[in-house]
Structures are given as structure tokens and as C-alpha cells.
Amino acid sequence: MERGCEDIPTRDAETGHAAQDATLRGFLGYHVKRAMSVLQADLAGAIEPFGLRMMSYSALVVIVDNPGLRQAQLADLLAVERPNLVAVIDDLEGKGLIMRHKTLADRRAYALMPTAEGIDTAAKASEANRAAEARRLAGLSAEDRAVVIRVMNMIERGEGGSAR
Amino acid sequence: MERGCEDIPTRDAETGHAAQDATLRGFLGYHVKRAMSVLQADLAGAIEPFGLRMMSYSALVVIVDNPGLRQAQLADLLAVERPNLVAVIDDLEGKGLIMRHKTLADRRAYALMPTAEGIDTAAKASEANRAAEARRLAGLSAEDRAVVIRVMNMIERGEGGSAR
DNA sequence: AAACATAGTTACACAGGATATCTATTAATC
DNA sequence: GATTAATAGATATCCTGTGTAACTATGTTT
Numbered sequence: 001m002e003r004g005c006e007d008i009p010t011r012d013a014e015t016g017h018a019a020q021d022a023t024l025r026g027f028l029g030y031h032v033k034r035a036m037s038v039l040q041a042d043l044a045g046a047i048e049p050f051g052l053r054m055m056s057y058s059a060l061v062v063i064v065d066n067p068g069l070r071q072a073q074l075a076d077l078l079a080v081e082r083p084n085l086v087a088v089i090d091d092l093e094g095k096g097l098i099m100r101h102k103t104l105a106d107r108r109a110y111a112l113m114p115t116a117e118g119i120d121t122a123a124k125a126s127e128a129n130r131a132a133e134a135r136r137l138a139g140l141s142a143e144d145r146a147v148v149i150r151v152m153n154m155i156e157r158g159e160g161g162s163a164r
Numbered sequence: 165m166e167r168g169c170e171d172i173p174t175r176d177a178e179t180g181h182a183a184q185d186a187t188l189r190g191f192l193g194y195h196v197k198r199a200m201s202v203l204q205a206d207l208a209g210a211i212e213p214f215g216l217r218m219m220s221y222s223a224l225v226v227i228v229d230n231p232g233l234r235q236a237q238l239a240d241l242l243a244v245e246r247p248n249l250v251a252v253i254d255d256l257e258g259k260g261l262i263m264r265h266k267t268l269a270d271r272r273a274y275a276l277m278p279t280a281e282g283i284d285t286a287a288k289a290s291e292a293n294r295a296a297e298a299r300r301l302a303g304l305s306a307e308d309r310a311v312v313i314r315v316m317n318m319i320e321r322g323e324g325g326s327a328r
Numbered sequence: 329a330a331a332c333a334t335a336g337t338t339a340c341a342c343a344g345g346a347t348a349t350c351t352a353t354t355a356a357t358c
Numbered sequence: 359g360a361t362t363a364a365t366a367g368a369t370a371t372c373c374t375g376t377g378t379a380a381c382t383a384t385g386t387t388t
Contacts, residue, residue: 021241023225023290027297028313029203030222034243035316036200037345039193055375058194061187072335077185079198081377086337108335108384126187133191139324140315147311149192151304152199159303201376219344236366245346250368272353272366 039136046132050125051095055080055088057125060114063098064122068111097121203300210296214289215259219244219252221289224278227262228286232275261285 024030040054047057055078062077063069071089075082089112092098097118100110114122137145153159188194204218211221219242226241227233235253239246253276256262261282264274278286301309318324 020229021226023229024222027293028301028309029200029207029293029297031313031316031320032196032200032203035319036193036196037243038319038322039196043193053374058188062185065184065187070335079201080375082336083338083378084376089336106335106385108382110336129191129193133193136319136322137192137324139318144311144315145192147308148315149195151308151312152195154303155199155202155300156195158202158300217343234366244344246367247347247369248345253367270354270366272351274367 039133042132042136043129046128047125049128050121052121052125055084056091057129059085059088060092060097060118060122061126063092063112064114064119067113070109070111072109074112092118203297206296206300207293210292211289213292214285216285216289219248220255221293223249223252224256224261224282224286225290227256227276228278228283231277234273235276236273238276256282 021030043054043057047053050057052060058078059074062074066073066077069077071085072082074089075085078085089098089100093100096115099113099115101113103109103111185194207218207221211217214221216224222242223238226238230237230241233241235249236246238253239249242249253262253264257264260279263277263279265277267273267275
């Protein structure tokens with residue numbers, strides 16, 4: 001990999017213009033991705049005091065909402081592959097926030113049950129998340145918020161014409 | 165980690181109700197994250213035929229838009245840390261899409277220059293991405309699209325009230 | 329009973345992203 | 359002008375999220 005060594009000036013050394021990502025800005029996905037990274041950082045900061053990260057928080061909240069859920073159902077709900085949940089569930093169980101109850105009906109499956117502490121932690125973490133999101137979106141009108149959620153749902157469900 | 169073994173039924177075995185992520189759906193960030201994963205998959209599929217992935221595609225497009233750019237500037241623009249770009253630039257250079265030109269002005273820095281093939285590939289990949297996004301967003305009105313982009317920018321720039 | 333399917337697990341791989349540290353070089357300061 | 363500080367890029371690690379393949383114990387079908 002030989003490298004040229006001519007007198008090619010660095011961009012803004014010559015023009016004084018700031019470099020731009022204009023082409024990428026033409027894509028809605030690019031804007032969504034950059035906003036997502038801010039929202040993800042907000043979430044991480046909000047739930048970190050509870051020893052939770054995005055996946056463990058999401059899993060905990062869904063288990064609290066759906067006591068008795070099986071791991072495969074949880075994976076479907078969160079749209080992740082089953083193997084990715086094993087360590088997450090291990091972590092939540094190790095922290096005493098949920099329990100894996102063997103079911104008699106199907107001895108392969110676990111019924112995931114939140115503990116009292118899990119229910120409490122989920123509520124507190126969600127409140128922290130809610131507060132962080134409220135701060136981040138303080139200037140957002142209810143109408144704009146509704147549009148964003150509707151569009152994100154449309155994208156997620158493959159409505160606007162779907163892919164391929 | 166002992167596991168209980170009582171007769172706790174699996175959720176929908178008893179209720180027949182589908183499990184829900186209602187609490188998570190209360191957060192705008194959750195909707196954005198799920199949509200983002202669809203958009204990311206679209207992008208990956210669109211640019212994969214060109215041997216590009218999200219980061220290499222983004223870097224290539226920015227270099228084409230800003231010939232002579234330095235790596236640190238590119239990192240700032242894409243909001244990633246400098247070390248993460250090294251392998252990406254190596255890859256683009258190895259594929260003959262860009263060149264690292266040593267500058268005489270500052271012999272530490274490289275001026276990143278797209279090759280003719282790089283310019284061509286960037287154009288084709290962007291067109292594929294544009295087409296994929298157009299399919300995905302076919303049902304989206306111009307107004308809704310504008311709202312989404314405005315809100316994402318607001319979030320990215322920390323306008324609606326900022327964090328903390 | 330045999331074949332097949334399923335729940336959870338293990339092992340592995342890969343992309344995206346961050347930090348700390350090293351080198352060559354440039355800029356600043358005494 | 360020599361020493362110190364700052365900068366560009368590179369290297370080495372590490373972490374999180376996410377996916378696939380294959381294994382085990384069960385359950386279900388045929």
C-alpha cells in the first residue's frame with residue numbers, strides 16, 4: 001500500500017470551509033441514527049445507577065409487564081435472538097431482580113417471574129428513563145412526538161411500501 | 165443460582181393474551197431504536213453489493229464530498245473516535261476507493277482523496293441506498309418526513325432542553 | 329418407537345464504538 | 359534554540375449489541 005507524497009493540501013487548510021456531510025444528510029436514516037445514539041446515551045446514563053443496561057432494562061421491564069413469560073417469547077417481543085437473552089437473564093437473576101421458575105407443564109421452559117425487588121427496580125429505572133427522555137424532548141410538541149412515533153412504527157412494521 | 169420448580173404456568177398458556185411491551189412503547193426512544201434496526205438492515209443490504217458496510221460507506225461518501233479531508237476531521241464529522249476509522253480507511257484504501265496522500269504542509273497528516281473508482285462507487289452505493297429508503301418510506305408524506313428530520317436534528321443537537 | 333420440533337444453552341463470530349498508549353511531528357514556551 | 363506541550367495517526371484492548379450453528383433435554387407427531 002504505497003502512499004502518495006505530493007503537495008496535496010488538507011481540505012480546510014485551503015478553503016477554510018468546514019467539511020460537510022451533506023450527502024449523508026439527504027438520508028432520513030442518517031438523521032435517525034445520529035439521534036438514536038444520543039437517545040441511547042441518555043438511556044444508558046439514566047439506568048446505569050440501577051446496574052442496568054439497555055438489554056437488561058428492556059428485558060426486566062417486559063418480564064414485569066408479563067410475569068410468567070418464557071425466554072423465547074421475550075426474545076420475540078424484543079426482536080432479538082434467543083441466545084442473546086441467556087446472559088441478560090442470567091444477569092437479572094444474579095441480581096435478584098427476576099427468577100427462572102421451572103414449569104411443570106413444559107419442563108424445558110422457564111416461566112420468568114419478577115421479584116419484588118425487580119418490580120421496584122423496573123419502576124425506578126423507568127421513571128429515570130422517563131425523566132431523561134422528558135428533558136431531552138422538552139421542546140417537542142405533542143403533535144411532533146406523535147408523528148415521530150407513527151413514522152417509526154410504520155418503518156418498523158414495513159408499511160410504507162416495505163422493503164425489496 | 166437455585167431455580168424454583170413450582171407449578172407456575174407460562175404466561176400465554178394461561179391467559180391466551182399475547183405478551184406486550186406496553187411500558188417500553190411509552191418511550192419514544194424505543195420506537196426509534198426498533199425503526200433504526202430496520203433502516204440499518206436496509207442500508208446494509210443496499211450497500212453490501214459494493215463491498216461496503218455502514219461505517220465504510222459513510223466514510224467514503226464524506227471523503228468524496230470533501231476531498232483532502234484529514235482523518236481527524238472525518239472522525240469529527242461522523243462523530244466517532246479516531247481509532248475506529250483506521251481500519252475503515254485501511255479497508256477503503258485497500259479496495260482502491262480512496263488514497264492517503266501525505267501532505268507536505270503537515271507531515272503527520274494524510275489528505276484523504278477519493279479515487280475515480282471511489283467516486284463512482286460512492287455514487288452507485290448512495291443511489292442504491294436512496295432507492296432502498298424510498299421503498300421503505302414510500303407511504304411517508306413530505307410533511308411527516310420533514311417533521312422526523314427536524315426532530316432528529318433537535319435531539320442530536322441537544323435542543324429540546326438538553327440532557328441532565 | 330422413531331422422527332421431528334422446541335426451549336434453553338453453549339460457543340463463536342462480527343460490527344460498531346470507546347479508552348489508553350505509542351510514534352512521529354508540529355507548535356509553544358522558557 | 360532547546361525543552362515542553364499539543365496533535366495526527368496507529369496499535370492494542372475492551373465492551374455491547376446482534377447473529378448463526380450446534381448441543382441437551384424435553385415434547386410432539388407419525
